Ligand SMILES: Nc1nc2c(ncn2[C@@H]2O[C@H](COP(=O)(O)OP(=O)(O)O)[C@@H](O)[C@H]2O)c(=O)[nH]1
């Protein structure tokens with residue numbers, strides 16, 4: 001891994017890949033609103049740890065963290081990325097640091113979810129000027145759900161208008177008094193002080209820091225009976241006792257330490273890394289559970305268990321499966337079991353990836369994130385474990401895609417490669433779905449937002465050299481009838497040799513919900529001989545494949561064949577099929593046929609302020625509001641809306657709510673398209689057909 005690091009031989013167990021005991025590893029993930037300074041902080045940490053010989057920055061395109069083409073062109077993080085290094089602590093100890101950067105843009109929230117499963121401690125990054133933003137709340141909720149030890153870093157304390165204490169107040173108001181600063185900027189903002197270490201030497205002017213010091217000592221004391229007794233007796237706790245108490249409080253979630261930094265000015269970074277060392281739990285200090293809720297052993301001598309949280313297919317590092325080691329020791333030889341798929345996988349090497357640099361390692365233990373090249377059957381959320389054992393870790397629940405677009409190749413040559421390229425991007429990202437709609441004959445790509453889909457297209461271009469365009473998908477319209485219609489067709493041809501003859505009378509009507517049969521043979525007296533009835537049925541089905549309104553499939557109709565005639569010699573299956581198909585079309589045309597469209601049930605989450613505009617917009621979209629509710633301080637609107645109106649909703653809702661709203665949708669039913677809308681669809685379908693005929 002980190003070049004030049006020597007490795008101990010087997011038998012000296014209990015060490016991770018940096019020769020650092022598992023107990024001295026600190027693995028944390030950074031998450032927060034876009035632009036809160038996560039990547040800048042990661043770059044600064046990489047520089048501090050000596051993993052990068054210059055301080056890169058995302059804004060100038062020199063970031064070691066935001067290194068992919070897609071990220072550099074947009075200047076935002078799109079992919080979660082882990083970095084591993086060694087920190088030499090002030091006390092002279094080697095600490096293994098594993099830090100994961102994540103995207104803040106909500107379209108990529110799936111990456112945040114995965115990354116939290118690779119870390120012990122979840123760190124919310126908040127900008128000292130902007131304070132808590134939509135993304136901060138969303139990330140916090142995700143941390144809470146994962147029940148992880150947490151910390152907060154306030155960035156940008158060097159910025160004009162930055163207000164550290166005001167931001168602290170806002171955080172404590174929103175997330176509780178368990179959030180307390182452990183570092184703070186000096187009054188002139190020229191340096192950062194460690195509140196506990198400074199203790200009595202805190203300047204008298206820092207009344208807020210002094211007050212917090214009292215809070216911290218109290219939180220530390222509360223973790224331990226002996227300490228609380230000492231504390232209540234008015235005795236001073238020693239520095240070690242406070243440190244131990246604070247560490248225990250972070251691990252059990254009664255303390256969320258707040259740090260402050262300015263990455264560009266190198267302020268507070270050392271204090272942060274010291275805090276990570278002193279306060280963050282080691283992989284041994286946080287219990288891990290399997291699917292059945294049983295403890296998973298985390299020591300290096302336990303059987304190996306690892307969680308697959310990321311799969312990458314990237315031009316710099318190739319095909320890699322990122323594994324967070326949960327327990328035991330992983331070495332780059334032999335076979336392991338993919339317990340989720342009950343399939344063996346062969347290992348040939350093990351690498352630590354730091355951005356575009358990667359280097360082989362000989363072992364990995366709890367807390368480490370290592371990548372395995374070229375696994376065959378393994379995907380995100382799978383559990384890998386030692387052969388002869390079987391542990392399955394809980395999977396992650398990803399949000400359902402809400403933005404759906406049709407994908408088409410720009411050139412004929414790319415048409416054939418499109419499937420492979422699409423699957424490649426979807427394999428990496430569990431929040432992207434690829435689907436072939438047989439009805440509309442379109443290939444659909446679904447994701448969490450328009451930017452998500454745009455990035456997928458760019459990745460296909462950069463990585464698979466396939467150029468595609470996105471367009472609004474076609475709606476899978478259907479047709480049905482609303483009345484009874486009678487139809488008739490006589491198919492008769494007598495042109496030399498054997499003729500063709502078949503005559504069918506049938507009725508079409510709306511099918512009752514409880515009626516299981518769509519087809520009824522009501523022929524009496526053998527007007528159509530029984531052996532031709534299957535052909536009649538096939539003919540009707542052919543007619544139903546393309547309705548009389550606009551050529552869409554017909555559903556929810558009942559067809560009753562009640563009369564006809566045949567010819568001893570000339571009648572055939574094909575003749576009856578043709579007659580039945582035409583008779584069906586005749587009947588359908590008289591049965592007041594209508595167009596049907598898919599209706600979706602939509603749930604929208606929004607702050608109160610946007611309720612009016614959202615309701616108005618849903619009405620405008622021909623939606624029907626079913627109800628309104630509150631959930632976690634957000635308003636929730638439930639509505640039924642035609643699918644045709646929803647293809648751009650991810651972007652539209654973002655623009656209405658400034659990114660604060662979110663929604664999900666599910667298919668509900670087919671319903672009749674109002675006639676004014678139907679006319680346009682019918683005209684468009686006719687134009688399409690004409691175009692197709694011309695092309696043929
Ligand atoms: N002055 C100042 N600017 C910062 C600081 N941290 C980040 N920035 C700037 O804020 C912008 C967004 O930072 P970035 O790290 O990409 O945010 P991310 O989306 O959270 O990864 C960039 O232009 C950074 O240069 C900081 O501590 N001080």
Ligand SMILES: [Mg+2]
Nearest residue numbers: 038039076077
């Ligand atoms: Mg970033």
